[in-house]
Amino acid sequence: MRSIAMVAGETSGDLLGETLLSALRPQLPNTLMHGIGGPRMAKYDFVSNWPMEKLAVNGLFEVLAHYREIKGIRNHLRDHLLAERPDVFVGIDAPEFNLDLEVALKKKGIKTVHFVSPSVWAWRSGRIRKIAEAVSRILVLFPFEEAIYQKAGIPVTCVGHPLAEAIPMRPDMNAARDSLGLDKEKPVVAIMPGSRMSELKYNSLPFIDAAKLLLKRDPDIQFIIPMAGDEQLAYFTRLATEAHLDKLPLKLVKGQSHTAITAADAVLVASGTATLEVALFKKPMVIAYRLMRATWEIARHIVKPPVGLPNILAGEMIVPELLQNAATGKALSEALWFQLTDQANRNRLHERFVAMHYSLLRNTAQASAQAVLDVMKENG
Structure with missing residues (x-):
């Protein structure tokens, strides 16, 4: 029986896997597809041999705590x-x-495809040598990444970003606010501290502190906070209650991150794929991120700003990035206030984000599926 193995390690990988399988499964209806994936991939009869959540651990020391199980x-x-x-x-x-x-697989003659470039352009650039050893072909999401791999002699295909197809060019803010029960006449800020539990642990309190300070400037601001799942929702609710923050006008919802972003005038967002989502929805944003102190002490010597995808794609700092100790409630609130109130800046960002959106549009499902099929044909 023919088979394809895949591993996706977290929610964003599950989304990419779904995109790939949506075009690959119809062409290979009887092929066993298995490994590690999430509920989106399961819709295409993908069999996950382990729960995807086993791999969704973030941060050096957090990974070390789970190292034996993951290995x-x-x-x-x-x-x-x-x-x-x-x-x-x-x-x-x-x-x-x-x-x-x-x-390990390629050394034994098994064809390998890696879907999404690791951040060789941001940190650990020496990793590209390992990628050359590991992959038969790499699929990249962003046009600028192609040249990196072509120069290194690594077979590469740019498939675009599926979010560019999924997100409308002109989102309907009023419909989103109606859906979430938000006042159309009052400002809305979306707060997105991350989908992983480790991200919530370090980002939540400074993000909420920023909301408290913004409310002092404008008591009419509405806050919408989408949580990735039940565990995250329960954790954030408990945290807010323990910190006596549950009296603030913070509206928590499970999922609905795209609706929350659409409804917002500005977004406070943890660094990661969500920053690209915010850009594709053409929303002013502040990017922030905090890590375990020991992890940060190592990472700060390796990470090269910018780290936010909108800034990387723009080739300059078009939105603020506040990392670790810089991500205080006061600093975040000041940066958010500017994003909310400076109309010239809002207009500039809208133009940049529209151009960014067009640059990433491809038929990602078909392009990625065809690349995988081409690699399979090389087996003869």
Whole structure:
């Protein structure tokens, strides 16, 4: 029986996997597709041999705490795939997990595709040598990434970003506010401290402190806070209650992140894929991120600003980035106030984000599926 193995490590990878499978499954209806994935991939009869959440750990020391379990999963999967010999292995993001697995598989003659470039353009540029060892082909989301891999002699296909297709060029703010029960005449700020529990742990309180300070400037501001799931919603609610913040006008919702962004006049967002979503919705934003102190002490020597995708794609700092100790409630509130109230800045950002949106439009599902099929054909 023909088979394709895939590994997605978190929600954003599950979305990319869904996009790929939406075009790949119809062409391979009887092929076993399995590995590690989430509910979006499962819609296309993908069988997840382990829960995707096992890999969704962020931060150096947080990963170390789960290292033995994660390594055990990778070793077990590696041995199983070496025995199975799938037609192709597709690693969807999760480079710390997937690249080592891909190296082991490729050495034994199994074709490998890596979907999404690791941030070789932001940190650990030496990683590109490992990518060359690991992949038969890499699929990248952003046009500027193609040249990096072409120069390194690594087969590469730019497939665009699926969010550029999913997000409308002109989002309907009024409909989103109606859906969420928000006043159309009052300003709205979306607060997005992250989808991982580790992100919520470090980002939530300074983000809420920023909301408290903004309310002192304008008591009419409405805050919408989308949470990725039940666990995150319960954690944030408990945190707000313990900090006596539950009396603030903070409206929490499960999921609905795109609706929340659409409804907003400005967004306070944790660094990651969500920053690109905010840009594609053409919303002014402040990017912030905090880590465990020990993790940050290592990361600050490696990470090269900018880290936010809108700034990376723009080639300059068009929106503020406040990291670690700089991400205080006061600093975040000041930056958000500017994004809310400076109309000239809002107009400039809208123009930049529209251009960014057009630059990322491709048929990502078809392009990624065809690239995987092409690699499979190389097996003969």
